[in-house]
Amino acid sequence: MTRNATDVARKRQSKQERRRMKLVEVQITNFRNILDSSEVSIDPTVTCLVGKNESGKTAFLHALYRLHPARPNVKLSAPDQYPAWLEKRDRLRGVKIEDFQPVRATFLIEAADRSAVEKIFGSGVLRTDSLGLERSYGGTLFYSLTLTNQRSCDICWQSPPDPAPGSPGQRFLRETHRNPPP
DSSP states (O other), X not given: OOHHHHHHHHHHHHHHHHOOOEEEEEEEEEETTEEEOOOEEOOSSOOOOOOOXXXXXXXXXXXXXXXXXXXXXXXXXXXXXXXXHHHHHHHHTTOOGGGOOOEEEEEEOOHHHHHHHHHHHOTTOEEEEEEEEEEOTTOXXXXXXXXXXXXXXXHHHSOOOOOOTTSHHHHHHHHHHHSOOO
């Protein structure tokens, strides 16, 4: 192989290694002109957003992007993105809009991710192969995993293992303990 072909092969391999989880479902609520998108299934081959002008196609994609944006300056903003006609009413009712989670996504955990979680918490800890992520207008990212009853009790009553500094396990634990699921 030539140097160029080797570089292309390495880039392709590293991209494949990063693609461990697959987005399978999204729901957007109270974001711009979307009150409730209901659960939108994401097909592994083709997903198409179809609708009239101003029906929320772009808003749906903007909300999804804000779940885990590539650029750090892109955030959810209640004053800019919470439906204006609901904001005043909800604030008068005492709703803390910054705690509201307008974007929820479900990902399919693949074998490599399952192994990483089991390496940290032990074999058989995951009951399902799905991971839920939600982000609030305040910026908090919430994780949800379905654990087996016995293993989840063991984890709650014992100190979690201390993964190597800088490892994905340490980052996962730090984020999970900083942003526990509701």
